[in-house]
Every structure is written in structure tokens, then in C-alpha cells.
Amino acid sequence: MTPRQTRLLLACPLIAFAALSFVLAIGFNLGRHDIHPSSLLGRSLPQFELTTLLESQSVSNEQVIGKARLMNIWASWCVACRAEHNVLKQIAEANEISLIGINYKDARGDAVAWLYELGNPFEFNIVDANGDLGVDLGVYGAPETFLVDPNGIIRYKHVGPLTEKDWLEEIRPLLATLQ
Amino acid sequence: MLTSLLIVTLSVVVTVDGFQFDSQVNADRYARLIEEFRCPKCLNTNLAGSDAPIAQDLRRAVYRLVVEGKSDGEIRDYMRERYGDFILYDPRLTPKTLVLWCTPFLLVLIATWLVLRLKDRRQPIQPSSSELERIRELTS
Numbered sequence: 001m002t003p004r005q006t007r008l009l010l011a012c013p014l015i016a017f018a019a020l021s022f023v024l025a026i027g028f029n030l031g032r033h034d035i036h037p038s039s040l041l042g043r044s045l046p047q048f049e050l051t052t053l054l055e056s057q058s059v060s061n062e063q064v065i066g067k068a069r070l071m072n073i074w075a076s077w078c079v080a081c082r083a084e085h086n087v088l089k090q091i092a093e094a095n096e097i098s099l100i101g102i103n104y105k106d107a108r109g110d111a112v113a114w115l116y117e118l119g120n121p122f123e124f125n126i127v128d129a130n131g132d133l134g135v136d137l138g139v140y141g142a143p144e145t146f147l148v149d150p151n152g153i154i155r156y157k158h159v160g161p162l163t164e165k166d167w168l169e170e171i172r173p174l175l176a177t178l179q
Numbered sequence: 180m181l182t183s184l185l186i187v188t189l190s191v192v193v194t195v196d197g198f199q200f201d202s203q204v205n206a207d208r209y210a211r212l213i214e215e216f217r218c219p220k221c222l223n224t225n226l227a228g229s230d231a232p233i234a235q236d237l238r239r240a241v242y243r244l245v246v247e248g249k250s251d252g253e254i255r256d257y258m259r260e261r262y263g264d265f266i267l268y269d270p271r272l273t274p275k276t277l278v279l280w281c282t283p284f285l286l287v288l289i290a291t292w293l294v295l296r297l298k299d300r301r302q303p304i305q306p307s308s309s310e311l312e313r314i315r316e317l318t319s
Contacts (some may be wrong), residue, residue, distance in 0.1 A: 013198060040261060086181040105232065138261030140219055 045152045048076035053103050053111055063124075065152040068178050070145060070171065072122070072162070073102045073134065076110040078142040084161035085118050086148060091167055092121035097175055101125035104134050104142045118148035147171055149178045198242045209245050212254060213238050215269065219262045 049060050064071070070087060074081040092099050101122035103111045108127070115125075128134055137146065140159065147156035156174055160164055192199050193206040196213075200206040210227070216237065218229040226241070227236050237258070246253045258266045270276045306314065 041262075130239075131232070132240070135236050135261070137238045138263075140262075 007073045039147045040138055040154050041157060043154060045148055045154060046133070046171050048126070048133050048136070050128060051129050053108065054115070054120075055103070055124070057103050059124065059126055061152060062070065064148065065150070068097055068175060069100050069148045070097050071102060071148055072138075073104045073128075073142045073144040075104045075106040075142045076114040077106065078104075081143045082118070084143050085121075085162055087162050088121045088124065089119055090164065090171055096172070098123045102133060102137075104139065105129065105131045126168050147174060196238065196242075198239075200246070202228055205245050208251065209242055211253065212241050212245070215255075215267075216241070217266050217268050219266055225268065 043066060045061055047061055049058065051057060052059050066138075070091065072084075074084075088099060091097065099122045101124070103125050105128065108129075111125070115122075127131070131139075137144075138157075145156075145158040145162050145163050146154050149155050155178065156171060158170075192201065194200070195202050195206045195210055198209065200209065213226040216226045218224045218226055218231055218234040218237070220231050220233045221229050224231075224234075226237050240257075241254060245256060249257070255267065259271075264270055264273075264276070270279060272280055
């Protein structure tokens, strides 16, 4: 083996390490790993036939379509939803968009008590007791928020608790383009 | 006789995971699909192997789609549209996954090339004339 070959061989572990670091650096910087892009963006809200939480009336896509809506997946067992609730109330008070709650895999009594305790920013709440609507929406867990345009097309999806920044910098500008 | 046999065949019910299927084919498809999909909330588990609530919901969705008569391809599309490529353990060949698919073949090619190159480089050992003499001595 020539000295040149020996040097090349000795450099192999270093090259392998550099290559691995490169791949991992890209992988770890791709963004949050618990969020996967939804191809539902730009597509219609799935068909559903459910009931509302407080009024126990039947509700379907018909009641959602017609104006821009912010649809929020929440549950009384969801700790992050509690943190998000104030932001939702602020959005509701600004009166720029109608909020609809999707009560996800919750007990009815707990959900109603939760709204009485923390306030109800939603125009109405859709009960998704077994999570079927959630699956149809590609939901991982609560909270998640969808912006639906007046034609019932999903325009934006947010996984995790909504912040004031998300509302001001992402949803509000997007909403302005819809109207 | 024939009628009763027909009724027996038609009313075959196969149960998997507490779900009832009208045919063994559909039951097998269900079992295969939940092996194939990855639980979106878990680190590295398929739908079949996870107790996460979301995995239970997705198993129920797979069951519903199988019973509704959807093809395997349609069910894969349904899942991918909602949960992204992440849910497929067998990734599709797209520009984004090209590297993933090609790297192993590329590595084999590079390795083959390296092996062949190093083999060519190796000089055949030529015994010197004195050594040849010695070999002749020893072997005679």
C-alpha cells in the first residue's frame, strides 16, 4: 500500500463522519418532526353529518360553507387547548371571522362544563365523539386549526396551540386575500 | 342442498381486531394495510402495533374503507392525502424521495468500482531469481 493509499484509508472514518453529520444536520433542520404536511390544503372540507354540542342539532357541511371560518379542534382533556383558549377568545372578539369548534373525542358533559368555565368563542361546536371527522381532516390530536374559505376549501392548517402571532402574521393576511 | 351450501358460503364472517369482514380476502387486506401504514403520532410503529388513540381511529378508517369496497391504492391515497408521505412505510418514488431510493444502488456501484480498482492496483508478487532457485531446491 502506498503512503497515499494509507492516508486515504485513514481519512475514511472522517469522511464518513462528515457525510453523516451533513445528512443529520439537514434532517434535524427540516422542521418539526411531529408535523407532516397535509395535502388537504386547497381541497374541500370532508362531508360530515354530526350534531352540535350545546344545541344537539344536526350539522353538516352546509352550515359551515358560505363564509370564511376558523375551525378549531379542541377537547376538555387537552391541556394545550386551555392555553390556546384566550387567543381564540381574542380572535372572536375582533369579530373578523367566525369560529367553529370541533369537540374532538370528548365527553359531552366535560366539554359543556369547559365552555361554561372558560367562555365560548365559537359560533357553534361540532361533536366528533369518535374522531372520524378528525381522521377525515388528517388530525393528529388537539389542538389543530383550519382556515376554511367561503366555498368550503381548506386554506390553512395549524398544528398545536394557536398564538397571537399566528393569527396576526399568518391567518389574518390570508383571510384578507379571501375577501 | 346447493342453496344451503350457497347460504353458508355467503354468510361467512371473518373477524379481525373485533371488526367483521364478509370475506377472508377483505380481512387479509385489512391486516396487510394496517401493517403497511405508519402510526402518525408514534416514532416508529405501524398502525397494527400501536395502542395510540389515533392509531385506533385510523384502523377503524381502514376498516370502513375496505368494507366500502375501496381498492388498496385508493386507501393509500386517502391516508397520504390526510397524513402525508409520513404514513407510508413504503415511500413512493417522487423527486423528493429519489435520493432515498437511489442511494443504496449508488453505494453498491461505488463499492464495486472501489473493489475492482484496488484489485487492479495490486501488483502480482514476482519471486526474485534467488528465491526461484530456493523454491526449486525445496520442491525437488
